[in-house]
Amino acid sequence: MGRAAEVHTLRSAVSAPGLSGIVVSGVAGIGKSRVVREALAGANPHWIVGTTAARGLPLGAFAAWADHLDGDRLQLVRGVIDAITATPTGGPAFLVVDDAQLLDDLSAFVLHQIVQRRAARVVLTVRDGDPVPDSVREIWKDHTFDRLDLRPLREQECAELLSAALQGPVDADAAHRLWQLTRGNALYLRNIVEQELTDGRLQQH
Known part of the structure; x- marks a missing residue:
C-alpha cells in the first residue's frame, strides 16, 4: 500500500x-x-x-x-x-x-x-x-x-492502509491521530493498531 x-x-x-x-x-x-x-x-x-x-x-x-x-x-x-x-x-x-x-x-x-x-x-x-x-x-x-x-507513508496512504487492513472505513479523526503518532512508520502503525484492537479502544460500529 x-x-x-x-x-x-x-x-x-x-x-x-x-x-x-x-x-x-x-x-x-x-x-x-x-x-x-x-x-x-x-x-x-x-x-x-x-x-x-x-x-x-x-x-x-x-x-x-x-x-x-x-x-x-x-x-x-x-x-x-x-x-x-x-x-x-x-x-x-x-x-x-x-x-x-x-x-x-x-x-x-x-x-x-x-x-x-x-x-x-x-x-x-x-x-x-x-x-x-x-x-x-x-x-x-x-x-x-x-x-x-524509503520514505514514511503519507497521511492519505496511512488511511488507505488502515481501511484495507481493518476491512472497512476508518474514522477520519482516528486515522489522523494514528498518523500523527506513527508519522507513517508502518511497523509502529501496525503495533499500535493491534494493541488498540486487543484493548477494545478501536472497534467497528
Missing part, C-alpha cells in the same frame, strides 16, 4: 543489465524488508539477514551455506559463493541481504566477490542511523548500484 513506485524501482534495478543491484535505506520499521519481498515475489531470492549475534562470527551471515568453518578460509569462501549463486538455469541468482550494516568482514568479502563476478543480482537493506563498516560500504561504492531511500 503506497509503495507502487518503490516496488517498480526495485524490480527495474534487479533487471537492468548495467546494474549490480540496489541499496534500500530507511529507518527501523519503515518497511524495507516488506517492500523487497513484494518486489521480488516469484524470484525466489536467497535471503541473508545480518544480526548483531552473527557479526562476531566469520561468515556468520552465510552460516547456512558454510561447512567446516575451521577449514581453509579460501576454500570455505569459494564453497559459499558456489552454493549461493548456483541456479538451475545457470543465470544470475537473486540475493537479498537484510541489515547489511551488521555483516562481519568475511561475509562482506563474500558478497563483494559475488558482485564483482556478477554472479547474482543483489539487494541490500541498511538502517538509517546505524554505522556502516567500510567493508560493506565498498560493495556499492565499487560497483554500480541504484539507491532507494
Whole structure:
C-alpha cells in the first residue's frame, strides 16, 4: 500500500543489465524488508539477514551455506559463493541481504566477490542511523548500484492502509491521530493498531 513506485524501482534495478543491484535505506520499521519481498515475489531470492549475534562470527551471515568453518578460509569462501549463486538455469541468482550494516568482514568479502563476478543480482537493506563498516560500504561504492531511500507513508496512504487492513472505513479523526503518532512508520502503525484492537479502544460500529 503506497509503495507502487518503490516496488517498480526495485524490480527495474534487479533487471537492468548495467546494474549490480540496489541499496534500500530507511529507518527501523519503515518497511524495507516488506517492500523487497513484494518486489521480488516469484524470484525466489536467497535471503541473508545480518544480526548483531552473527557479526562476531566469520561468515556468520552465510552460516547456512558454510561447512567446516575451521577449514581453509579460501576454500570455505569459494564453497559459499558456489552454493549461493548456483541456479538451475545457470543465470544470475537473486540475493537479498537484510541489515547489511551488521555483516562481519568475511561475509562482506563474500558478497563483494559475488558482485564483482556478477554472479547474482543483489539487494541490500541498511538502517538509517546505524554505522556502516567500510567493508560493506565498498560493495556499492565499487560497483554500480541504484539507491532507494524509503520514505514514511503519507497521511492519505496511512488511511488507505488502515481501511484495507481493518476491512472497512476508518474514522477520519482516528486515522489522523494514528498518523500523527506513527508519522507513517508502518511497523509502529501496525503495533499500535493491534494493541488498540486487543484493548477494545478501536472497534467497528
